[in-house]
Amino acid sequence: MALDSKIxxxxxxxxxxxxxxxxxxxxxANKRNIDVIVVGTGLAGGSASATLAELGYNVKAFAYQDSPxxxxxxxxxxxxxxxxxxxxxxxxxxxxFYDTVKGGDYRSREANVYRLxxxxxxxxxxxxxxxxxxxxxxxxxxxxxxxxxxxVSRTFYAKGQTGQxxxxxxxxxxxxxIARGKIExxxxxxxxxxxxxxxxxxxIIARNLVTGEIERHSAHAxxxxxxxxxxxxxxxxxxxxSNATAAWKIHKKGAFFANPCYTQxxxxxxxxxxxxxxxxxxxSESLRNDGRIWVPKNLDDVKAIKEGRKKPxxxxxxxxxxxxxxxYPAFGNLVPRDVASRAAKERCDAGYGVNATGEAVYLDFxxxxxxxxxxxxxxxxxxxxxxxxxxxxxxxIVEAKYGNLFQMYNKIVDEDPYKTPMMIYPAVxxxxxxxxxxxxxxxxxxxxxxxxxxxxxxxxxxxxxxSALMQGLSDGYFVLPYxxxxxxxxxxxxxxxxxxxxxxEQAEKEVTARIDFFVNNKGQHSVDYYHKKLxxxxxxxxxxxxxxxxLIEAMAEIKALxxxxxxxxxxxxxxxxxxxxxEKAGRVADFLELGELFAKDALDRNESCGGHFREESIELxxxxxxxxxxxxxxxxxxxxxxxxxxxANAVLHKEELxxxxxxxxxxxxx
Amino acid sequence: MNxxxxxxxxxxxxxxxxxxxxxxxxxxxxxxxxxMMDVLNEQIINKGDEPVAFDHDCREGICGMCSMYINGExxxxxxxxxxxxxxxxxxxxxxTITIEPFRAAAFPVIKDLVVDRSxxxxxxxxxxxxxxxxxxxTQDANAIPVSKEAADKAMDAATCIGCGACVATxxxxxxxxxxxxxxxxxxxxxxxxxxxxxxxxxxxxxxDAEGFGNCTNTGAxxxxxxxxxxxxxxxxxxxxxxxxxxxx
Ligand SMILES: Cc1cc2nc3c(=O)[nH]c(=O)nc-3n(C[C@H](O)[C@H](O)[C@H](O)COP(=O)(O)OP(=O)(O)OC[C@H]3O[C@@H](n4cnc5c(N)ncnc54)[C@H](O)[C@@H]3O)c2cc1C
Ligand code: SF4
Ligand code: FES
Numbered sequence: 001m002a003l004d005s006k007i008x009x010x011x012x013x014x015x016x017x018x019x020x021x022x023x024x025x026x027x028x029a030n031k032r033n034i035d036v037i038v039v040g041t042g043l044a045g046g047s048a049s050a051t052l053a054e055l056g057y058n059v060k061a062f063a064y065q066d067s068p069x070x071x072x073x074x075x076x077x078x079x080x081x082x083x084x085x086x087x088x089x090x091x092x093x094x095x096x097f098y099d100t101v102k103g104g105d106y107r108s109r110e111a112n113v114y115r116l117x118x119x120x121x122x123x124x125x126x127x128x129x130x131x132x133x134x135x136x137x138x139x140x141x142x143x144x145x146x147x148x149x150x151x152v153s154r155t156f157y158a159k160g161q162t163g164q165x166x167x168x169x170x171x172x173x174x175x176x177x178i179a180r181g182k183i184e185x186x187x188x189x190x191x192x193x194x195x196x197x198x199x200x201x202x203x204i205i206a207r208n209l210v211t212g213e214i215e216r217h218s219a220h221a222x223x224x225x226x227x228x229x230x231x232x233x234x235x236x237x238x239x240x241x242s243n244a245t246a247a248w249k250i251h252k253k254g255a256f257f258a259n260p261c262y263t264q265x266x267x268x269x270x271x272x273x274x275x276x277x278x279x280x281x282x283x284s285e286s287l288r289n290d291g292r293i294w295v296p297k298n299l300d301d302v303k304a305i306k307e308g309r310k311k312p313x314x315x316x317x318x319x320x321x322x323x324x325x326x327x328y329p330a331f332g333n334l335v336p337r338d339v340a341s342r343a344a345k346e347r348c349d350a351g352y353g354v355n356a357t358g359e360a361v362y363l364d365f366x367x368x369x370x371x372x373x374x375x376x377x378x379x380x381x382x383x384x385x386x387x388x389x390x391x392x393x394x395x396x397i398v399e400a401k402y403g404n405l406f407q408m409y410n411k412i413v414d415e416d417p418y419k420t421p422m423m424i425y426p427a428v429x430x431x432x433x434x435x436x437x438x439x440x441x442x443x444x445x446x447x448x449x450x451x452x453x454x455x456x457x458x459x460x461x462x463x464x465x466x467s468a469l470m471q472g473l474s475d476g477y478f479v480l481p482y483x484x485x486x487x488x489x490x491x492x493x494x495x496x497x498x499x500x501x502x503x504x505e506q507a508e509k510e511v512t513a514r515i516d517f518f519v520n521n522k523g524q525h526s527v528d529y530y531h532k533k534l535x536x537x538x539x540x541x542x543x544x545x546x547x548x549x550x551l552i553e554a555m556a557e558i559k560a561l562x563x564x565x566x567x568x569x570x571x572x573x574x575x576x577x578x579x580x581x582x583e584k585a586g587r588v589a590d591f592l593e594l595g596e597l598f599a600k601d602a603l604d605r606n607e608s609c610g611g612h613f614r615e616e617s618i619e620l621x622x623x624x625x626x627x628x629x630x631x632x633x634x635x636x637x638x639x640x641x642x643x644x645x646x647x648a649n650a651v652l653h654k655e656e657l658x659x660x661x662x663x664x665x666x667x668x669x670x
Numbered sequence: 671m672n673x674x675x676x677x678x679x680x681x682x683x684x685x686x687x688x689x690x691x692x693x694x695x696x697x698x699x700x701x702x703x704x705x706m707m708d709v710l711n712e713q714i715i716n717k718g719d720e721p722v723a724f725d726h727d728c729r730e731g732i733c734g735m736c737s738m739y740i741n742g743e744x745x746x747x748x749x750x751x752x753x754x755x756x757x758x759x760x761x762x763x764x765x766t767i768t769i770e771p772f773r774a775a776a777f778p779v780i781k782d783l784v785v786d787r788s789x790x791x792x793x794x795x796x797x798x799x800x801x802x803x804x805x806x807x808t809q810d811a812n813a814i815p816v817s818k819e820a821a822d823k824a825m826d827a828a829t830c831i832g833c834g835a836c837v838a839t840x841x842x843x844x845x846x847x848x849x850x851x852x853x854x855x856x857x858x859x860x861x862x863x864x865x866x867x868x869x870x871x872x873x874x875x876x877x878d879a880e881g882f883g884n885c886t887n888t889g890a891x892x893x894x895x896x897x898x899x900x901x902x903x904x905x906x907x908x909x910x911x912x913x914x915x916x917x918x
Pocket of ligand 2: 829830831832833834835836837847848851891894895896897898899
């Protein structure tokens with residue numbers, strides 16, 4: 001099967017407008033006769049459900065939480081980008097487009113990214129109208145801040161809770177449609193399979209997580225918006241329930257899976273403190289605007305700190321190694337996420353990690369506090385301020401900027417980051433890979449769509465801050481509602497899709513068989529036992545840096561672990577009531593397959609790009625010596641994998657990426 | 671540390687339920703409360719029994735899912751945090767900890783510590799939104815300026831995570847803090863004005879229909895709220911309600 005990305009012809013800036021002018025529309029009276037299933041109600045699925053219902057379709061929306069408001073999108077902290085140019089600092093659609101393509105290391109699709117930049121401005125209008133309380137300046141106008149990797153101030157935010165507010169906006173739009181009866185909401189329901197009829201997606205099999213009942217739901221089209229698969233690593237910044245099941249199930253039914261090996265590792269997370277740890281917490285990237293990152297220069301000091309004989313504050317300036325400032329003088333602590341993450345790991349691997357597990361570096365605000373304090377003292381005309389006074393003034397300013405993050409850190413680590421440097425370490429955060437979709441957001445299965453973090457389309461090999469929220473809402477509010485209409489215009493005479501057909505029966509049978517297996521298999525190991533083992537393989541061999549040998553081993557180890565899982569896993573409880581262990585078992589089973597495909601994809605991509613450092617692909621000399629080396633000649637494509645039974649047998653299809661409006665350049669932060 | 675846990679076990683909504691004692695050992699003070707529960711569950715599973723069901727997802731204090739009643743307090747002894755942010759350093763070696771579900775008639779128990787908070791959903795569906803068409807023809811976001819103060823206050827109200835601690839902790843099981851927060855958010859913004867009357871009337875009516883009790887100004891909700899939602903929001907809701915009743 002050949003991949004057709006369906007990118008419209010014509011100049012980049014006209015593609016989306018022309019496309020919209022020429023698609024088939026569904027008559028409003030006919031929309032009433034069309035059902036759409038949306039799985040996932042985060043930013044992508046929530047905004048899509050609300051808009052499709054607004055347009056007149058009958059929407060059935062599904063989420064595993066007890067409310068759409070609790071989807072993982074709620075956790076996003078920093079902000080959302082939009083090319084509004086309110087600051088008059090030269091922002092434009094083109095500039096946002098350019099930054100995003102460059103930030104993704106030239107591994108995303110130009111046409112999609114341009115459309116994203118184009119509709120971004122509209123997202124802000126939409127959300128403000130819904131009552132999202134974005135930060136305002138004293139004139140009553142919207143405020144902006146700037147984020148890593150860009151030169152303009154285009155990030156809109158609501159304190160450190162932007163994702164929460166945007167999601168509550170989409171949720172309120174959903175509530176309005178639920179009240180009108182246009183959305184039927186299925187909370188605490190998990191999609192366990194998709195149902196295809198004559199090659200088209202026509203429904204899903206879902207499990208009611210309260211009663212355990214297996215349900216059949218039919219529709220004219222199915223939309224998957226189930227988020228990312230970062231939890232394949234066990235430890236990540238994702239919510240505990242985040243999973244790959246929906247994406248993986250549709251992959252098995254014919255949807256290609258693209259670039260599975262692209263994962264973003266975020267440099268500023270609270271380090272792991274022990275083996276019991278269940279997840280990792282992100283500290284917003286904005287901290288790097290003021291924090292300086294270092295480790296001790298001497299291993300003796302590292303030892304002394306670990307043994308409690310010395311405190312980090314005992315070390316003088318020249319006993320510290322500000323390794324980012326040393327290696328990347330131009331960008332210093334503000335190098336992109338991938339560069340910062342790799343550099344931290346390099347120092348820790350060399351033995352300079354400062355906490356008990358040896359996986360932590362310092363993020364130090366002392367000089368920022370002194371700098372701000374001195375400045376403030378001047379402004380307040382305090383002559384000869386004492387050190388304590390300077391500190392007090394400076395602390396107040398840092399608190400105003402990052403107070404909630406400092407408090408969060410304090411709660412978790414039990415140390416006061418105003419007094420002693422924070423400890424941070426990189427953690428798995430966001431997955432750029434996902435289900436392959438064309439320009440219409442349709443997968444390789446007809447009538448099956450995929451939005452938000454679950455698809456692969458807009459971020460290339462690396463995601464810039466504040467761009468995932470933008471993509472989720474753009475897909476849901478503004479893109480899918482057009483593209484799906486074009487497809488559904490052929491369905492106005494189809495009528496209700498029956499659920500008593502052999503296709504539904506077959507899919508339900510498979511789902512039930514698997515559940516029965518789990519509750520009857522009295523093995524010796526818990527689901528978490530396997531999940532943790534998988535996570536360890538993933539982190540060590542498919543993590544920030546990878547090599548051929550490690551990846552081949554990873555594939556074999558994951559396969560062996562999967563075989564053991566299917567023999568020895570134990571799931572207490574029964575299937576026809578609430579059973580969280582059973583839910584986990586199904587998800588981990590899918591991660592155990594996805595993990596292997598992940599390693600296979602990483603093995604195949606013998607280049608370093610985005611956050612993915614392939615040890616064999618490294619600059620050998622010149623200014624960039626030792627840095628990641630991308631290889632455009634051989635790898636400027638999207639790797640889309642077709643399922644063939646075992647993950648190891650997946651077949652690679654390549655979507656060659658064309659860059660007509662942007663020149664491919666190596667990234668440099670020296 | 672070694673701890674004794676008294677945990678509410680209830681198979682399903684119709685089961686009577688009872689407290690069951692468990693011992694856990696080797697609990698690190700750095701663990702979060704939910705990680706301690708993971709340790710308990712791992713132990714129960716290894717014995718072949720059914721682990722304790724509890725709601726949780728983000729584990730960073732923002733989704734509002736975790737909902738335990740610990741030693742007689744919603745989200746336990748620490749202030750301004752959810753259960754997932756509560757750490758074991760708040761407890762001592764040898765402590766006995768009582769763990770129960772949030773209790774309120776409008777939050778029926780589903781299993782063990784999991785309760786059904788869909789009454790909150792229905793309140794929001796009765797009017798907790800602005801009726802704007804979502805298909806993208808809204809006016810420019812800066813067309814209506816919003817004073818910084820109003821935006822900040824609306825934001826403070828909007829930070830409610832819908833956890834239900836306010837209800838669980840209130841002797842009347844009142845949902846006024848939650849509903850007040852939602853009503854306030856829109857009452858403070860120019861975008862929310864047109865429907866203000868219907869919104870507050872409908873939301874309050876739904877709140878009553880769900881079986882939440884009335885507010886007698888004890889203020890326990892504010893104390894237990896992990897997000898610092900203030901009683902001011904209840905006052906604002908009452909004002910809005912009065913205004914609406916006079917009009918309506
Ligand atoms: C801590 C943190 C901070 C972040 N900060 C930012 C930021 O500042 N800016 C930014 O742009 N991005 C940020 N991100 C990334 C961004 O939040 C996510 O990429 C984005 O919210 C994903 O949205 P989504 O709608 O695709 O998926 P999600 O919000 O993950 O929603 C998934 C939905 O699918 C449902 N679901 C999943 N599987 C099933 C199933 N099998 N059956 C039924 N339902 C299912 C869930 O119930 C949920 O409703 C951050 C992420 C994290 C973790
Ligand atoms: S008001 Fe506070 S306690 Fe009540 S639901 Fe909201 S966040 Fe929870
Ligand atoms: S698990 Fe999300 S708030 Fe506690």
